[in-house]
Amino acid sequence: MKALILSGGKGTRLRPLTYTGAKQLVPVANKPILWYGIEGIVAAGIIDIGIIISPETGKEVQELTGNGEKFGANITYILQEEPAGLAHAVKIAQPFLEDSPFIMYLGDNIIESQLGQFLDTFKQKQLDALILLRKVPNPTAFGVAKVDEKGKVLGLVEKPKVPPSDLALVGVYFFSNQIHNAISNIKPSARGELEITDAIQYLIDQQISDENREISVEARTLEGWWLDTGKKDDLLSANQIILDTRITNSVNGEIDSQSQIIGRVKIGENTKLINSSVRGPVIIGDNCHLENCFIGPYSSIADDVTLIDVDIEHSVILQGAKIIEIHQRIVDSLLGRRAQLINAPQRPKALRFMIGDDSQIELT
Structure with missing residues (x-):
């Protein structure tokens, strides 16, 4: 066979x-x-x-x-x-x-x-x-x-x-x-x-x-x-089901005293959590840096990701991505490899984009 x-x-x-x-x-x-x-x-x-x-x-x-x-x-x-x-x-x-x-x-x-x-x-x-x-x-x-x-x-x-x-x-x-x-x-x-x-x-x-x-x-x-x-x-739904059914607790990273982990959470090696909360089910890969973050249920964070001043849930973040100082909660999202989502200075109040073919952007 x-x-x-x-x-x-x-x-x-x-x-x-x-x-x-x-x-x-x-x-x-x-x-x-x-x-x-x-x-x-x-x-x-x-x-x-x-x-x-x-x-x-x-x-x-x-x-x-x-x-x-x-x-x-x-x-x-x-x-x-x-x-x-x-x-x-x-x-x-x-x-x-x-x-x-x-x-x-x-x-x-x-x-x-x-x-x-x-x-x-x-x-x-x-x-x-x-x-x-x-x-x-x-x-x-x-x-x-x-x-x-x-x-x-x-x-x-x-x-x-x-x-x-x-x-x-x-x-x-x-x-x-x-x-x-x-x-x-x-x-x-x-x-x-x-x-x-x-x-x-x-x-x-x-x-x-x-x-x-x-x-x-x-x-x-x-x-x-x-x-x-x-x-x-469909991919987000699959991610939710797999996290619900196949993820067990395993914390191998460095968690500071100001951080909190609740529920089933898997964290990879050389990952640092600073003043952050993670509520499972969640998986976080190796060599990540999370600072002043809330990571909500059904989130998958791949290796080498940097998250600073971010609230995120029910999302998939791929390898090497960076999200910095986004002041609204990110939900139901999929961020590609090495993608960057960074808050620009507040003045002037305008939206600036560089968006590839067939992309989908939702502003709420």
């Missing part, structure tokens, strides 16, 4: 952060999103992992993630020159996958459920495809499955106007080597991509039209949370 993780794409919904980095490397609770998928796959007993990378961000993914040794895995990187669809990613990965069954995992997704239980079902029932589904309130925004009472998949519809169910496709799939034949028999969609939903639908059609082929496609529904971190608000 092998695994294929997709870490390509352009991450347009998280711009401007993703102009300079892969969306799968944006941290949630100070850990790259991609790593949660790797850890979940290894926990299920799969150690041979292929990662699809793009020309724009592939080098960064390789440098940060490495050869897999720190995860107990063997990682092979596979370059996808253009984002030509999920099925195209499987197609170019075939030399790595060979005839092995595999799990395909979208690298910007995080799920609560253990993959092992679904892997056991896939193996025991000798399925050709097992897709994971999640009930959603807005199925028109997703690929949606129609499933019978036994879990057999009857059909897939991409972003339907009239959904056949409220079961959206989660970005985790289990496939036998039959998927390669299916991909070879589909054509690019209207947007010019080879769609994995079309390949799965091909398997479903074969299952229906020729029962002697013994093609079997089933689905299982996730009961826990599923996080698609493609947009800012």
